[in-house]
Amino acid sequence: xxxxxxxxDSFANPADIxxxxxFAGTTVLLTIVSIALxxxxxxxxxxxxxxxxxxxxxDYERIGMDRVLRRGGSAHIADTEVEGQHGxxxxxxxxxxxxxxxxxxxx
Amino acid sequence: MDNEVGALNVIFTEFxxxxxxxxxxxxxVGFCTYEVGVARRKNLQHTLMKNALVIPLVTMTFxxxxxxxxxxxxxxxxxxxxxxSDEFTAAAVPWSENMGTNMQDRINGVFWAAxxxxxxxxxxxxxxxxxxxxxxxxxxxxxxxxxxVTWIIDAAWGWSPNGWMVQxxxxxxxxxxxxxxxxxxxxxxxxxxxxxxxxxRFGPNGEVRDIQPHNVWMxxxxxxxxxxxxxxxxxxxxxxxxxxxxxxxxFFSATNIYLMPTTLSAITFNFLTSLxxxxxxxxxxxxxxxxxxxxxGLAGIIAxxxxxxxxxxxxxxxxxxxxxxxxxxxxxxxERRFQLDxxxxxxxxxxxxxxxxxxIAGFMLWGYPAAAxxxxxxxxxxxxxxxxxxxxxxNFIGAIIMFGVLGFLPAYVVAKVLDRVxxxxxxxxxxxxxxxxxxxxxxxxxxxEAETEFEEVERRTVRDMDVxxxxxxxxxxxxxxx
Numbered sequence: 001x002x003x004x005x006x007x008x009d010s011f012a013n014p015a016d017i018x019x020x021x022x023f024a025g026t027t028v029l030l031t032i033v034s035i036a037l038x039x040x041x042x043x044x045x046x047x048x049x050x051x052x053x054x055x056x057x058x059d060y061e062r063i064g065m066d067r068v069l070r071r072g073g074s075a076h077i078a079d080t081e082v083e084g085q086h087g088x089x090x091x092x093x094x095x096x097x098x099x100x101x102x103x104x105x106x107x
Numbered sequence: 108m109d110n111e112v113g114a115l116n117v118i119f120t121e122f123x124x125x126x127x128x129x130x131x132x133x134x135x136v137g138f139c140t141y142e143v144g145v146a147r148r149k150n151l152q153h154t155l156m157k158n159a160l161v162i163p164l165v166t167m168t169f170x171x172x173x174x175x176x177x178x179x180x181x182x183x184x185x186x187x188x189x190x191x192s193d194e195f196t197a198a199a200v201p202w203s204e205n206m207g208t209n210m211q212d213r214i215n216g217v218f219w220a221a222x223x224x225x226x227x228x229x230x231x232x233x234x235x236x237x238x239x240x241x242x243x244x245x246x247x248x249x250x251x252x253x254x255x256v257t258w259i260i261d262a263a264w265g266w267s268p269n270g271w272m273v274q275x276x277x278x279x280x281x282x283x284x285x286x287x288x289x290x291x292x293x294x295x296x297x298x299x300x301x302x303x304x305x306x307x308r309f310g311p312n313g314e315v316r317d318i319q320p321h322n323v324w325m326x327x328x329x330x331x332x333x334x335x336x337x338x339x340x341x342x343x344x345x346x347x348x349x350x351x352x353x354x355x356x357x358f359f360s361a362t363n364i365y366l367m368p369t370t371l372s373a374i375t376f377n378f379l380t381s382l383x384x385x386x387x388x389x390x391x392x393x394x395x396x397x398x399x400x401x402x403x404g405l406a407g408i409i410a411x412x413x414x415x416x417x418x419x420x421x422x423x424x425x426x427x428x429x430x431x432x433x434x435x436x437x438x439x440x441x442e443r444r445f446q447l448d449x450x451x452x453x454x455x456x457x458x459x460x461x462x463x464x465x466x467i468a469g470f471m472l473w474g475y476p477a478a479a480x481x482x483x484x485x486x487x488x489x490x491x492x493x494x495x496x497x498x499x500x501x502n503f504i505g506a507i508i509m510f511g512v513l514g515f516l517p518a519y520v521v522a523k524v525l526d527r528v529x530x531x532x533x534x535x536x537x538x539x540x541x542x543x544x545x546x547x548x549x550x551x552x553x554x555x556e557a558e559t560e561f562e563e564v565e566r567r568t569v570r571d572m573d574v575x576x577x578x579x580x581x582x583x584x585x586x587x588x589x
Contacts, residue, residue: 017210027202031171034201038167046244046530053242053537056545057575060536065569068540069562 116348117213123347124217130339131224133332135162138231141329142238145320145451149541150239151550157243158234161227164247165254169223170206173255175199177222180263187271187484221343222262225287226254228340232291233518235451237298239305240538245525252521253294261286261513265505268365268478272508276501277477277488281363282344282374282412284464285509292458293514295449301522302531304448306538307561307568315443318450318561323397330401334382337408341374341415365478369416376420381411384427392435402452403431406460410434413468413502417475426467434459458514462506469502536574539565 003009006022060068139158146154165173178195182188198205198215205212206219230250237246265272266286272278280286308316320326345361351368352358363369385407386400393399407427415423438455441447449455476494480486486495525531533542543550 014210019204020208020210024204027204027207031201034167035171038164038171041164042244042248045247049242049244050530052546053534056540057534057536059545060540061575061577065536065539065574066566068536068544069566069569 120347121214121217124214124221124343127339127343128217128220128224131221131228131336131343132339134224134336134340135227135231137329137332137334137336138228138235139329140332141326142235142451144322144325144327144329145235146238147318147541148321148549148551148556149543151321151543152547153243153542154238157238157241157246158231160243160247161230161234161250161254164251165226165230166223168251168255169219169226169259171201171255173226173259174206174219174222175201176256176259177263177267180260181267181269181271183264183271187275187481222259224343225262225283225340226258229258229287229291229294230254232288232453232457233295233298236295236449236453237302238450239542240532241298241302242530242533245522245531248525249294249298249518249521252517253291257294257513257517258287258290261290261509265509266364269481271484272501272505273365273478274481274484274495275486276505277486277495277497278501278505279365279468279472279475279477279497280413280465280502280505280509281365281369281416282341284409284411284413284461284468285506288409288412288457288461289465289506289509290461290514292454292456292461293510294518296447296454296458297515297518298522299447299449299454301519301526304446305450306535306572307564308448309446313443313446316561316564319559320398327397327401330405333405334408337405338378341378342371345369345371345374363416367416367476367478373417374415377411377415377418377423378408380420380424381407381415381427383407384424384429385410385431388428388431389435392432399435399452402456403435406431406434406456409457409460410464410467412461413464414472417472422471426464426471430460430463430467433463458510462510465502465506465509466499469497469499469505472497473499535572535576539569539574 007024008017008020011017135158139155142158143151143155175196178193178199179191182191184190197203198212200206205215209215230253233249233253234246262270264270265278265280266283267273270278305318308318310316344364346364346366347361348359349362349366350357351360351362351366360368361371382404386404389403389406390400393403407430410430411418411423411426414426418426434455437459438449438452441454442449447454473496474488474490475497476490476492477486477497478495480489480494484495487501488496488498490496522531532538537545
């Protein structure tokens, strides 16, 4: 049984071979799809980044910039506190649990 | 490839450029290392990822349209002719059979990659200047602009034997002082002007506050790696073997990009002596500062690169050193006078040094043939044999085109548009907290933090600033955290 071929089925005459990739003749379509993927990537990246920064600003406003700066961002402040379920002096932050002391506190 | 000599020539040339690509990859490794070293701890991962994204985005856009621009635009178009449409442009469009795995075209991809690595370099130069406050989304758009559009237009104009700047003006820039470095410096300057300095970089009375790199050793290591990659860059600017005998018979030699003679010996001498001149002056003038000694070496090479195919090694040495003395002072003068916050000195090291390098080459190589003459073009100045002649006017105007017309102007427009739609700069609160703080976290989670003098300034600054744009200058719960 002859196998299905997506392009070449012999390398016997290399001097006669031009395109070697499968599905030769689809390059215009490949180009259109690839350019669309590239443009879509930018769109998605802009959207994700804006969303990320909006979320960060909301968190920082809730936590307070002074506190954020002392703790190197919000990553080491418990999620529950960031979400506002504890008070601004939340006991989780004060008690440890992965909270890294800021420079002023550690000195 | 129907005989052994022809096959050997093709395969040697294909392998030669392939090796240059591998070496040039180190330039990007070096730039990423260098930039991350300069950045503060709170911005390390954002800094790395921003520059790393140059690789995929510029690669794909250079495949889509950058390579085609190089072959289509040498006439301007509209300056000495129209848009070129020939077998080379047909082979450079993304749907061409030559832009793929093809038994009859063994070298297109290797040439494409050699030029592409220059594209990465151009974009990466800009990346360092704008760290710690530009949005990644904005930077990658600017990277695509310079990497796949503006630099490759300048290469078609001034870095091709048939380019209109070469044929009409006698422009000469063998190792890309202007073609890569001046355009990248001009682009960085434009983006910096729109972007503005990092918060707290300049005091209320205009005093310049120093922001220390988080790791000076990493920064210098990055520059060392860039030096290494620069060898590949130099080699990629040459044609390794070509019959240049003309009327006198067969004579094989290396040539520069304009197909004019040079030798690997020449560029090896001159690369190293211009590096030496730059490092020696950089060390002296900065009083032994590691960052500026290494940057001085880089600027020394860049300054001599326009003519390093033909200079004497001691000329390259003197040019490299002299230009570094100028650009070092110019960097700090511009920083103070215009409050320009260039985090890595890219505008000076690449922009000013590249600009001056092109201008100096116009004087030093005055009267040398720039390229074989193209039919139907009358150069401003010609040699006795009728070839376009290198001259100071052509190279001075060429430097302005590289730095200003193709470097500064498009970048200024794009940066303004991005700024207008609020996509250029991260929010102030994010900048102050650090660009890693929310989504990446600390890059050194097991090392204790130590507050620097500048961070103390930032904490004081934030108390007087309307960080969130809500009309409240003071942080709403500052007192709680004291």
